[in-house]
Amino acid sequence: MNDIYILGIESSCDETSVSIVKNGTEDIATVVLSQMDTHALYGGVVPEIASRMHVENISLVIEECLKKANMTIDDITAIAVTNGPGLIGSLLVGTTAALTLSYLYNKPLVPVHHISGHIYANNIDNKMEFPLLALVVSGGHTELIYMKDHYSFEKIGGTLDDAVGEAYDKVARVINLPYPGGPLVDKLANEGKDIYPLPLPMDDDSYNFSFSGLKSAVINLAHNEEQRGNIINKSSMACSFQNRVIEIISKKTFKALKEYNIKNLIVAGGVAANSGLRNKLTELAKENNINLSIPALKYCTDNATMIAASGYYAYKKGIG
Amino acid sequence: MKGDINMEYKITTHSEFDTIEIAQNFESEKFPNMIICLDGDLGSGKTVFAKGIANGLGIKEPVTSPTFTVIKEYLEGEMPMYHMDVYRLDGNTEGVGIEEYFDKGGIVLIEWAASIKSILPEERLDIKFKVLDENKRLLIITPHGQKYEELCEAVL
Numbered sequence: 001m002n003d004i005y006i007l008g009i010e011s012s013c014d015e016t017s018v019s020i021v022k023n024g025t026e027d028i029a030t031v032v033l034s035q036m037d038t039h040a041l042y043g044g045v046v047p048e049i050a051s052r053m054h055v056e057n058i059s060l061v062i063e064e065c066l067k068k069a070n071m072t073i074d075d076i077t078a079i080a081v082t083n084g085p086g087l088i089g090s091l092l093v094g095t096t097a098a099l100t101l102s103y104l105y106n107k108p109l110v111p112v113h114h115i116s117g118h119i120y121a122n123n124i125d126n127k128m129e130f131p132l133l134a135l136v137v138s139g140g141h142t143e144l145i146y147m148k149d150h151y152s153f154e155k156i157g158g159t160l161d162d163a164v165g166e167a168y169d170k171v172a173r174v175i176n177l178p179y180p181g182g183p184l185v186d187k188l189a190n191e192g193k194d195i196y197p198l199p200l201p202m203d204d205d206s207y208n209f210s211f212s213g214l215k216s217a218v219i220n221l222a223h224n225e226e227q228r229g230n231i232i233n234k235s236s237m238a239c240s241f242q243n244r245v246i247e248i249i250s251k252k253t254f255k256a257l258k259e260y261n262i263k264n265l266i267v268a269g270g271v272a273a274n275s276g277l278r279n280k281l282t283e284l285a286k287e288n289n290i291n292l293s294i295p296a297l298k299y300c301t302d303n304a305t306m307i308a309a310s311g312y313y314a315y316k317k318g319i320g
Numbered sequence: 321m322k323g324d325i326n327m328e329y330k331i332t333t334h335s336e337f338d339t340i341e342i343a344q345n346f347e348s349e350k351f352p353n354m355i356i357c358l359d360g361d362l363g364s365g366k367t368v369f370a371k372g373i374a375n376g377l378g379i380k381e382p383v384t385s386p387t388f389t390v391i392k393e394y395l396e397g398e399m400p401m402y403h404m405d406v407y408r409l410d411g412n413t414e415g416v417g418i419e420e421y422f423d424k425g426g427i428v429l430i431e432w433a434a435s436i437k438s439i440l441p442e443e444r445l446d447i448k449f450k451v452l453d454e455n456k457r458l459l460i461i462t463p464h465g466q467k468y469e470e471l472c473e474a475v476l
Contacts, residue, residue, distance in 0.1 A: 087390055088417045140388035160382045161367065169387070170362050179408075212367070212385070219363040220454050 004077045006315065007065075007101075008308025009058070011094030012086025012114050016057055018065040019304035020076070024312030025123055029069035030305045033061050058097040073105050080311020083111035085140070110311045110319060114302075115141060116153065118268035120310035121295040121303075129291065133262045135253050137277070138269030139165035139182070142209050142249075144256055150313045156256060157207025164245060165271045167211035171218050171241050175234045186274045189242035192235030196221055198244050207252055214244060246280045254284055266293040273300040327469060329461040329476050332452070339365045339457060343372025345475045346445075350377075350399060351467070352425040355441055357433030360449030365457050366431045369447065370403050373427060377401055386431070390416065400426030407432040413439050443467060 003022055010017045019030035066072060081098035084091060102109035119134045134145040142159040162170065165182055172181020177188075198217050202210040218241055225232045257265060265285060271277065272294050285292035299306060333339045346356070356373075358366040367385050374383045377397030386392040386405040394401040402421045409416060413436050421428050422441055433440060443465030450458040461476065463469045 085389055088420075138388075159384055162385045163388060166385055166387045173362060212363075216363045219361075223451075 004312060004315070005071070005075055006078055006080050006110070006308040006311045007062075007073075007076045008112070008117075008304040008306075008311055009062075009079070009081040009094045009098050010114075010117065010302055010304040010307045011058065011090050012082045012084070012302065015302045016061055016093065017302065017304035017307075018058070018061045019308045020065060020069045020071065021124070021305060021308035021312060024120075024309050024316075025125065025127055027124055027305050028071075029065050030303060031061050031065040031068060032303055033057065058093050062097065062101070073101065073107075076105075076107060078108040078110055078311065078315045080110040080112050080307050080314065082114050082117060082307050085114060108315065110314045112307050112310045112314060114307075115143070115145075115268070116151075116314075117306040117310045119145070119147075119153075119266065119306075120313070121268060121299040121306035122266040122293045123309050124295070124299055124305060126293065128266060128293070129264050131260070131262050132264035132266055133253065133257055133260065134266050134268055135249070135281075136268045137164050137249065137271035137274075139163060139169065139180075139271075141269060142211070144207050144253065146256075146260060146262070151317050151319070156260075157209070157252065159209040159211065160202075161210050161212035162215060164209070164211060164249070165269070167215050167245065168271070168274075170215050171238070174215075174219050174222050175232065175237055177234075182271065183273070185238045185242060186276055188235045188238035189276055190239075192233065192237070192239030194240045194243050195233070195236045196240035198240045200244055200248055203248060203251075207256055209248065209252070211245070214241065242274075242276050246276050249277065250280050250284055253281070254288060254290075257288070257290060263289070264291045264293070268295070268300075270301050273297055326462050326464060327472070329459075329472055331459045331461065331476070333365070333457045333459060335455050336365065336368050339368045339459070340372035340375065342459065342475075343369045344376040346471070347373050347376030347427075349471055349474050350427055351471075352399065353423055353428070354471075355422060355428045355430070355444040357440065357444055357446045358429060358431045358449065359434045359446070360457075361451055364449035364451050366449060369449075370401075370429050370431075373429060374401055374403075377427070391418070391421070400424065402426050402428045403431075404429065405431040406436050409436065411435050445471065 006021050008019045015032050017032040020028040022028050079098045079102050081094050122128050131148045136143040140163050142164045144157040146154040146156050168182035168185050169180050172185050177184045201214040222232050371383045379394045379397040386403050392403045445468045446462040448460040463472045
């Protein structure tokens with residue numbers, strides 16, 4: 001069988017990224033363009049690149065990626081691109097580039113859902129095993145997804161209000177940490193003590209989550225302490241908040257694993273980088289004999305490698 | 321009329337339910353391209369108000385916060401609802417496509433709208449949420465333009 005090379009394009013949010021992945025699992029080359037990389041690459045701020053909204057930027061990244069892989073567009077089997085969800089302006093940059101390539105070079109075009117990309121970040125280097133439960137935790141999503149096979153997604157629960165990453169960022173705002181505060185809350189939590197009486201949010205039998213109430217509890221607590229003239233201990237507030245979040249997420253995740261009789265758990269999305277969550281899930285997986293997969297840190301944030309990996313299975317399924 | 325001092329309505333809500341009820345009242349007088357700007361601190365009830373509008377429109381999908389994605393579209397109700405949170409843009413609206421939603425025929429809800437004032441339509445409804453205590457909120461509602469003045473007279 002011939003090897004299949006997918007060129008993936010991701011531009012749904014802050015990063016513009018292009019990657020070439022072989023057979024859905026081998027990262028041949030990946031380029032992620034952030035303003036900092038651009039700085040280094042071009043020795044100064046390029047206004048068009050800083051705005052990240054121009055199609056020309058994406059051509060630079062595509063060229064750079066092919067160069068890095070030592071390949072030409074003729075070696076590519078198909079083009080995969082994130083087609084949502086995301087910012088319309090940003091998405092258009094990627095989809096327009098993908099459409100143009102597909103049309104010019106007569107390559108199949110495969111649309112990929114951003115979340116399926118995050119899930120397939122777990123397929124890079126080590127192939128995923130089924131059936132599996134995917135815990136998707138990011139700034140925009142908090143979902144439990146059951147997959148009995150490749151490209152079969154069944155959502156069994158999700159957030160009813162704020163996504164978990166968003167709750168982190170908002171709590172960070174309340175305790176005056178700079179945006180995006182999620183990683184800082186995680187860092188502070190390790191230095192604090194769980195002394196604040198925050199509730200365990202949506203502790204029920206469902207697989208749904210709600211973080212808005214927990215956020216409000218933090219706001220009220222901070223407000224009340226302030227009115228009493230007390231200074232809140234940021235580290236301890238971060239610690240109490242993080243403990244509740246991790247407790248409810250791991251509780252519902254492991255309940256689902258048991259009920260659905262699943263042995264494979266994968267974690268996807270930016271919050272998979274959270275050290276507290278990683279530790280807790282690792283510990284519980286060991287205790288319960290669960291095969292746990294968390295992507296390498298570089299594949300947790302937005303990147304095109306995961307889009308190309310996901311695109312491979314979509315391509316094989318004839319989606320396009 | 322231009323130059324006139326804007327009318328201002330002040331309403332105190334005592335629970336999330338009150339806020340939802342007010343939102344539903346506005347929904348019942350909806351018209352295409354209705355623009356509602358929501359400002360106020362974290363946890364003051366902006367997304368709760370959006371949930372009320374969605375509820376009135378018959379949208380079944382849970383209305384989740386759009387902070388991360390900036391724009392969320394809900395198309396299953398009696399009229400499209402476009403729910404935005406522009407906090408993250410920090411005033412940088414270029415290329416995001418926000419203006420395109422102002423004449424798409426739906427209800428547009430914009431959280432943290434004060435940060436993008438320069439691109440907002442002149443005719444719109446402003447609602448400012450102030451936290452009074454854990455459950456109580458003060459809503460300061462300001463209509464801009466005749467259509468929105470009439471809307472407030474009908475609802476409030």
